[in-house]
Amino acid sequence: MQLYNKLSAEERAKLIDDAGKDRITISFYQYHKIENPTLFRNKLFLEWNELDVLGRTYVSYEGINAQISVPSENFLTLKKQLDSISFLNGIRLNVAIEHDNKSFLKLKVKVRNKIVADGLNDDTFDVTDKGVHLNAKEFNDMLANPNTICVDMRNHYESEIGHFDGAITPDVDTFRDSLDIIEEDLKDHKEDKNLLMYCTGGIRCEKASAYYKHKGFKNVFQLEGGIIEYTRQVKDEGLENKFLGKNFVFDHRRAEKISDDVIANCHQCGKPCDTHTNCANEGCHLLFIQCDDCAEKMENTCSPECQDIIHLPYEEQKELRKGKHASNKIFKKGRSEALKFKK
Incomplete structure (x- = not known):
């Protein structure tokens, strides 16, 4: 029984070219208590390998965090497979904004202690007591409220190439680093301001919003589905786009273009660049x-x-x-x- 990759990235890239089939890049996450992460991991690998799914997925006792691609012709089969799992039935799948058949070149499903490295002791607070989820229109309205503080929950190299207009972008290397820094910087506004958070696909805000409520923040809000879902809703509903630049993604594409703004610079010569x-x-x-x-x-x-x-x-x-x-x-x-x- 094969439970690991046998092909190199180069071999897989050639197979994708030879197949000549379009692939869809998607991401999803779900916090849920999984009794046996290893068994669940093996089940996913075997089923996804049969569907030619590629990508990176983390499974732990607290849930699943997946960034994958699948041939378009197998998408509905994958969706049915996910719906057959009780806690993933009807899960929102964030579909990539920009198309790339080689966004992933290997299938990796790994068991981790946590699906996001947050450094938090989950036993010390109620992780289910999350902030209010906002859709794109509600997010725009909240962003325009002068009583709102908008915080980017991503790392410096992500927000450097793209972020929401007016957002605070912590100068941090990891999500774990940002949690205490943000609390300290905003400690005087726990009761009188709206704390509005966003990240790539929503997963970091799920835990962070519960943590900040535990820390005494009274009005906590988060962008449901993150930047990926926001962009889809903006396009589908004709809303004003408040995001400047590119959205950093964790695959071979590295970024998706959200607006024409180039807000970063080449690290070697200094001219405008966000690649x-x-x-x-x-x-x-x-x-x-x-x-x-x-x-x-x-x-x-x-x-x-x-x-x-x-x-x-x-x-x-x-x-x-x-x-x-x-x-x-x-x-x-x-x-x-x-x-x-x-x-």
């Missing part, structure tokens, strides 16, 4: 913003040092990487000292 890339040096792999001119000049690397390394024989590059772990804690996603115009 993320990963450094071509596999021992670095730094996520940063790079314009086309700098990409050509620097050969898709973040620094002269990394540019030198990519010209070494591959075996020498492997030796340089030995024993090193290029984690977020080291590289801080766009915060390298080699980047002159980083945020």
Whole structure:
């Protein structure tokens, strides 16, 4: 019984090209007590593998968080499969704004302690006592209210390329970092202001809204379905779009264009740009913003040092990487000292 990937990303990309079939990229989440996450994980992998589902999914005792793609012809079958699971019956599926058949190239379903790394002790507060969910129109109305404080619950590299007009964008590297910072910054407004939150698809706000209510915030609201669902409703209902720039996404696309505004800059030369890339040096792999001119000049690397390394024989590059772990804690996603115009 195969419960893991056997194909490389390159092999999978070729299969997608050869198949010539359109794929749909979707995301969904649900907080629900799962008694046996490993068993549930294995069930999903086997069923999704048969449907040619690709993507990244986390399963834990507290629920599921999924970002996946599926061939268009298998979408309804996938939907039926999800509806057959009691706590996923009728689940809202956030469909990607921009089409890309190669948004994901592998199927990964992993068991984690939590479906979002929030650093919270869930036993200390009622995680079901969430904030009020708002649709796109209600969100716009609340955003226009002078008594509202709007907070972006995403990380700095996400909000740097796109955010709601007037939103507070915490300068943090992880969701966990933002929770206490936001509470401290807004401690004098727990009772007299509306706390309005948003994130990519809604999952971070689900936990954060309950946490802030526990911390004494009286008027807590959240954008239902996040930026993805907001954009769909704005288009379908002809509403005014209050989001500036791009929505960062966690797949090979890296971002979806929401408006024509370019609010970020190339981290190497400083000119307007909102295109993320990963450094071509596999021992670095730094996520940063790079314009086309700098990409050509620097050969898709973040620094002269990394540019030198990519010209070494591959075996020498492997030796340089030995024993090193290029984690977020080291590289801080766009915060390298080699980047002159980083945020």
